[in-house]
Amino acid sequence: MAQHNDRFWMVYGHGTRQPVVRHKTEASALAEAERLAKAFPGVRFYVLEPVSMSVKIEVETTNLRLVGDLVARAAEYAEMIGCVHASPARPRHADGIPGDLSDSDIPF
Structure with a gap:
């Protein structure tokens, strides 16, 4: 299986809507989590990083x-x-x- 090197991080606020922004660096996601925690006291913000990826491939090409x-x-x-x-x-x-x-x- 080919390796997928597009790393990204997302910020999730517990009890809020699902994360939608993909941060290119861990530092960027951490800064966003801290900014949101200050803006919404009492909400726990998590920095998420994918640990696996699954994909089903159904396309076959014949030359x-x-x-x-x-x-x-x-x-x-x-x-x-x-x-x-x-x-x-x-x-x-x-x-x-x-x-x-x-x-x-x-x-x-």
Whole structure:
């Protein structure tokens, strides 16, 4: 798992609304907690620092240019070795994907 180095601190006043400001330094958060404690006597202000992070990742990316390049190279190799099933060159887009494909050719 990749390490996340964006450290931050937040100030929470017990019994108040949730914290919304992300301080870039611990000193900044501590100064804010002290300022708020003076402004609201009797309220306990806590300086919070994250101790862990969880994230669910559901995105998968497929490099279609690489797939198109591999298909083109396989066809070139088949022609080079004299494969009987080699078909004539297909028109291609600039990204290397065959240009004569239709939506019905896509299996999903």
